[in-house]
Amino acid sequence: MSIRAKLRLYLEELKQLVPLGPxxxxxxxxxxxxxxxxxxxxLEEQDRKALNVKEQLQREHRYLKRRLEQLSLSGLERVRTDSMGSTVTTDSEQEVDIEGMEFTPAEVDSTGSMSDGEEDHYSLQSSSSSSDSSYSHCHRQQPHLC
Structure with a gap:
């Protein structure tokens, strides 16, 4: 094949690849x-822009991944499971579940409420170590025994 024939063939291929006018x-x-x-x-400009977008998305992905890890870790620190299997939160709006507590008839007066002297023996006691703040639930707390 001559050089001129090759050139014509390449030009025809180029016409297929390049968008031409009307x-x-x-x-x-x-x-x-x-x-x-x-x-x-x-095409080079589009490629450069796509590469910039890809790099930006990768940076954003790394940031969001770190943020998710931070939120997961803070979530683990906020919510712990006590020894009875129920979840206790460390929020300031913490609620104490008293339904699971057992009272003797002497501890409940005739109106169905606890007498003032006995109320101090039922509590949620906190035990913490240097990095872990877990809670244990005591049914009947004797002084310094729980």
Whole structure:
């Protein structure tokens, strides 16, 4: 195959790859090469922009991953499971579950409420170590025994 035939073949392939205007049958070799050059620059610019977007998304992904880890760790510190399997939160709006407590008839007066002297023996006692704040639930707390 001659050089001229190869050149024509390559120009036909180039016409397939490069978007041409409405009057594509009238393009000269020079105009086809100029359009190809502009198309290549356009593709390079799109590639550069896509790469920038990809890098930005990767940075955002790393940030969100770190943020999720921080929130997961803070969530683990806020909520612990006590020895009875119920969840106790360390929020300031902590609620104490008294339904699971057992009272003797002497501890409940005739109105169905606890007498003032006995109320001090039922509590939620906190035991903490240096890095762990767990809670244990005491049914009947004797002085310094729980």
């Amino acid at each position: 009057d594509s049958s009238r393009h000269t070799t020079l105009s086809l090469l100029k359009r190809a050059k502009m198309h290549i620059k356009k």
